[in-house]
Amino acid sequence: MNFTIDVCFTPAQAEHRTISNNTVIVVVDILRATTSMVSALAHGARSVIPVSSIEKAMTLQKNGFPVAAERDGVLLSFANFGNSAFAFQKGEVKNKKLVFTTTNGTVAIDTACRHSQKVVVGAFSNISALALWVAQQQREVLVLCAGWKNTFCLEDTLFAGAFIDKLLELKAYEIASDSAHAAIDLWNTAKSDVMQYIQKAAHRERLRVLGVDDVLEFSFQQDSTAVVPIMRDGELVDVNQAL
Amino acid sequence: MNFTIDVCFTPAQAEHRTISNNTVIVVVDILRATTSMVSALAHGARSVIPVSSIEKAMTLQKNGFPVAAERDGVLLSFANFGNSAFAFQKGEVKNKKLVFTTTNGTVAIDTACRHSQKVVVGAFSNISALALWVAQQQREVLVLCAGWKNTFCLEDTLFAGAFIDKLLELKAYEIASDSAHAAIDLWNTAKSDVMQYIQKAAHRERLRVLGVDDVLEFSFQQDSTAVVPIMRDGELVDVNQAL
Numbered sequence: 001m002n003f004t005i006d007v008c009f010t011p012a013q014a015e016h017r018t019i020s021n022n023t024v025i026v027v028v029d030i031l032r033a034t035t036s037m038v039s040a041l042a043h044g045a046r047s048v049i050p051v052s053s054i055e056k057a058m059t060l061q062k063n064g065f066p067v068a069a070e071r072d073g074v075l076l077s078f079a080n081f082g083n084s085a086f087a088f089q090k091g092e093v094k095n096k097k098l099v100f101t102t103t104n105g106t107v108a109i110d111t112a113c114r115h116s117q118k119v120v121v122g123a124f125s126n127i128s129a130l131a132l133w134v135a136q137q138q139r140e141v142l143v144l145c146a147g148w149k150n151t152f153c154l155e156d157t158l159f160a161g162a163f164i165d166k167l168l169e170l171k172a173y174e175i176a177s178d179s180a181h182a183a184i185d186l187w188n189t190a191k192s193d194v195m196q197y198i199q200k201a202a203h204r205e206r207l208r209v210l211g212v213d214d215v216l217e218f219s220f221q222q223d224s225t226a227v228v229p230i231m232r233d234g235e236l237v238d239v240n241q242a243l
Numbered sequence: 244m245n246f247t248i249d250v251c252f253t254p255a256q257a258e259h260r261t262i263s264n265n266t267v268i269v270v271v272d273i274l275r276a277t278t279s280m281v282s283a284l285a286h287g288a289r290s291v292i293p294v295s296s297i298e299k300a301m302t303l304q305k306n307g308f309p310v311a312a313e314r315d316g317v318l319l320s321f322a323n324f325g326n327s328a329f330a331f332q333k334g335e336v337k338n339k340k341l342v343f344t345t346t347n348g349t350v351a352i353d354t355a356c357r358h359s360q361k362v363v364v365g366a367f368s369n370i371s372a373l374a375l376w377v378a379q380q381q382r383e384v385l386v387l388c389a390g391w392k393n394t395f396c397l398e399d400t401l402f403a404g405a406f407i408d409k410l411l412e413l414k415a416y417e418i419a420s421d422s423a424h425a426a427i428d429l430w431n432t433a434k435s436d437v438m439q440y441i442q443k444a445a446h447r448e449r450l451r452v453l454g455v456d457d458v459l460e461f462s463f464q465q466d467s468t469a470v471v472p473i474m475r476d477g478e479l480v481d482v483n484q485a486l
Contacts, residue, residue, distance in 0.1 A: 009395065012255060016393040150259040152252065152422040179395040181443050185432050186425055200424050 004176035029146030033105025044094035108146035131166035161187025247419035272389030276348025287337035351389035374409035404430025
């Protein structure tokens, strides 16, 4: 029997599913949390510590950890970094443990960790490396989209569709739900010109208004890194180094 | 300024939105509750009384009301009818008030009524009449998909996309969310051969296994009736007769 592959459009949706503790959950928040977490690890961070609350991030900062923090797309004043993937490219986080708190992405990681012991983080920048690693696990797969405050987002859904496409190239899976079929169909509609397609997305507009849409094109570029961030004891580490 | 048009993929999603009490909410459960409710009114029922609980349906039955009732697609033994749109075509419900309780559709109507005073029921069978009526209201519009136990369903989403298409032919609306864009794109993918497209839907398979998929083709046929069911004092009545 083939393993199933499924998609939740929001963290809240996960509460209406039965999810086995052995399922590999791929958390995605393309604009911008998971794209940025992958970038931090790709640029030498020893780990990323996702936390849901601002208070916890502040406490960790007092203990010497650098902090990336935003709410509603806006950099929080106490933070060392926002959640732009470009913030970590000059080696600022090399060998450091980076604390990360964002509006949707870190909440989604929290939800995933409550449901499964095997939680990884996806972005277009590591999509092929991630698909290869996930296919090797021989387990059910769930793509958990962070969405925007528990509403559906096109950009995360496109990733889900593209990721399923990659997985199906590597291994036979059973498509488990209508949401997975929809993700594939939306990716097929968008993939010939993703940058054009994504212009209508609500979060694309939010980033434009905030003047932080410089990462947009990077966020949809595939395979700039082979990093596969996996949760181990509350920290995301590159699975290649965690072995 | 144009009025907005939005889509919720499940009743649970509606809890994460701000919905004005003046919004026209279109509830849809294509397979099969709302298709059947429209059919009952089209075949002469004086009203349809949607109730969420089996107990309430049984009590109303004791008081002389005919009852349509299913759970998980299966006819409940005490019921006079299941929720097939074909059950009402021989005049069995003519001039009667029909009590209706189903797995997802009546729950979605309940959710809609908690959010707005203007709740109508949609199906492909009344899509053009409904769009015409809704466009005349000069209000914000929300299509509330019943889904399946609070998960996303393709068939309801296709209706949402098709309905938005119809509305945009009649009047300029502002597309309010990524879920509305997704519904339009999925409808555009499906519309050239809806019957072929819907074969992959999970609920299509459920109906096949239960041997109750005879209504499938009818459920996607457009404009067999001009009935527009609207909620008035806990009952769905044809808006043309309610004036």
